[in-house]
Amino acid sequence: MHHESGVTRDRNYGEVEWNGRKFFLIDTGGYVPDTNEGFNKYIREQIALAVEESDKVIFLVDCVSGMHPVDTEIMNILRKNSLGKEIILAVNKVDNEKREQDASDFYSLGAGDAFMISALSGRNAADLLDHITRDMETTETEEEEYDKRPKFAIIGKPNAGKSSIINAIIQQERHIVSDIPGTTRDSIDSVIKYHKQEIVLVDTAGITRKSKIKKLESIDFFSTIRAYKSLQRCDVAIIVVDVTNIFDNIKNTPDLELAPVKLDNQDIRILEDAAKYKKGVLVVINKWDLIEKDSKTALLIEKKITQHLSNFSFIKMIFISALTKQRIHRVVEEAMNIYNNRFTRIKTSELNDVLIPEFRKSPPPTARGKEVKINYLTQLENAPPAFIVFCNEPALLGESYKRFIERKFRQNFPYDGVPLTFIYKKKN
Numbered sequence: 001m002h003h004e005s006g007v008t009r010d011r012n013y014g015e016v017e018w019n020g021r022k023f024f025l026i027d028t029g030g031y032v033p034d035t036n037e038g039f040n041k042y043i044r045e046q047i048a049l050a051v052e053e054s055d056k057v058i059f060l061v062d063c064v065s066g067m068h069p070v071d072t073e074i075m076n077i078l079r080k081n082s083l084g085k086e087i088i089l090a091v092n093k094v095d096n097e098k099r100e101q102d103a104s105d106f107y108s109l110g111a112g113d114a115f116m117i118s119a120l121s122g123r124n125a126a127d128l129l130d131h132i133t134r135d136m137e138t139t140e141t142e143e144e145e146y147d148k149r150p151k152f153a154i155i156g157k158p159n160a161g162k163s164s165i166i167n168a169i170i171q172q173e174r175h176i177v178s179d180i181p182g183t184t185r186d187s188i189d190s191v192i193k194y195h196k197q198e199i200v201l202v203d204t205a206g207i208t209r210k211s212k213i214k215k216l217e218s219i220d221f222f223s224t225i226r227a228y229k230s231l232q233r234c235d236v237a238i239i240v241v242d243v244t245n246i247f248d249n250i251k252n253t254p255d256l257e258l259a260p261v262k263l264d265n266q267d268i269r270i271l272e273d274a275a276k277y278k279k280g281v282l283v284v285i286n287k288w289d290l291i292e293k294d295s296k297t298a299l300l301i302e303k304k305i306t307q308h309l310s311n312f313s314f315i316k317m318i319f320i321s322a323l324t325k326q327r328i329h330r331v332v333e334e335a336m337n338i339y340n341n342r343f344t345r346i347k348t349s350e351l352n353d354v355l356i357p358e359f360r361k362s363p364p365p366t367a368r369g370k371e372v373k374i375n376y377l378t379q380l381e382n383a384p385p386a387f388i389v390f391c392n393e394p395a396l397l398g399e400s401y402k403r404f405i406e407r408k409f410r411q412n413f414p415y416d417g418v419p420l421t422f423i424y425k426k427k428n
Contacts, residue, residue: 015232021133024229026050048081056086056132059111063093067105075109089114090128095121149191150339152332153202153230155270156240161286164322165240166190166201169332194332202234227270235342235383236280236335236417239270243285243319246301256297261304271312275419278384280338281315282417284331289321314410316417338417342383346413351377351387358408367396374405375427385420390427397424 016025028050051057057078061071078087089111091103095118106114115128156162170190190201231237241263250259263271263283274281283305291297298319306313316334320327355377364372376390389405391397406420 015228016129018129018133020138021136022232023133023136026054051078051081051085052083054085056088057082058088058090058128058132059109060090060092061106063091063099063103063106063116066102067108071106071109075111087111088128088131091116092119094118095123147200149198149200150236150336151200151202151234152236152238152335152339153227153234154238154240155227155230156286157242157264157266160240160242161322162240165238165284165286165320165328165331168322168325168328169201192332194336197336199332199336202230228273231270231273231277231279234279236282236338237270237274238282238284238331238335239267239274240284240286241267243287243301244290246285247291256300259304261301262308263305268309271309271315275312278419278421280335280342280417281312281419282331282335282338283315283317285317285319286322288319288326289324314415314417314419334417341414341416341418342385344385344414345382346379348378351379354412355408358412359405362404364391364397364401367393367398370396372396372401380423385415385418386423387420388423388425390425392426394424394426 014025016023059078091106091114094100094103094116100116103116115124117124117128154162154166170192192199246261250261253259302317316338318330318334359374370393372393374389374391378388380386380388
């Protein structure tokens, strides 16, 4: 948030939960009609995309600035382009009853009841959220409770080869059970059989009206929103990366050993979201047939990307070509392994028999003059896996030793591709 106008240029987005109902909120840049100066043209394109993608539109106006002719113009544009979607008028900076009276002019916009709110103090924000969510289903839908099949979301930037991978998988399996509607608009999921196991391929629906989008960043951002939605529904996120983009970024460093090999920010953000929601992660490096390589190239790239993503050392990575079908069978195979890893449950006795000797061999460092000792471990839940680590002084357990604990878990138990949660509790 910033007091200077024009700071929000891209569409920021996030998930909101209110009274058991979840929805995505997209924050657009400020709308400036009839000007192509600076970023205004691109801001308008992004707003048009956001309105097209949305189910409801919140038109936010400023009580302190007062009614402006631009507000009327924007309302007319929204009516013309919202395709019958509800337009909710929210008047911001209404911090008291006096300002509420001043805001009455906005009723002339003809948007029905206006919500007099203050984003700063939260005044009347609950009423606005109640209205937004009044016709939404609660988080636990009947479909989520019933459908226990593995769900794999194939996610990637435009032109990464996502559709080619989906088509190659379906053609290889040759056992399409059905097409089912997804929860994102225009999305159709595919159900295939893999060793007699039904698997749902969660489709990140294509971008509509591509011909009207003139800025690449708008396409990328829209794709990220789709990926964000698909993450909510999947068990394993299959993140598709175009290897030619990686090599384009390092073409001025001919020695691959010295090249700064890494994923781009959008792929990393999807990876961060997948980890935050405790989904399994498989990174698929696609278009491997287009790269000049030797027997060591894949290992070197994997090593460098893993170093770059040191906070996500759990990820699995494979190199394929959807075009030539090279290693295409491994996409579902590895995703299924990761799915099974998420459901792995380790007996308490086995956890302690294996790990406690490791922690005694390399105990936590003394902190504040106190000896820190790990006493006991147990698994709290699976899918996603979570563990409780009991020790005498959990507050004194350093971050470096917590990373050591996770390394020992991963060295001894099958959690490749799966983020783990550790809860530290006191027990003498």
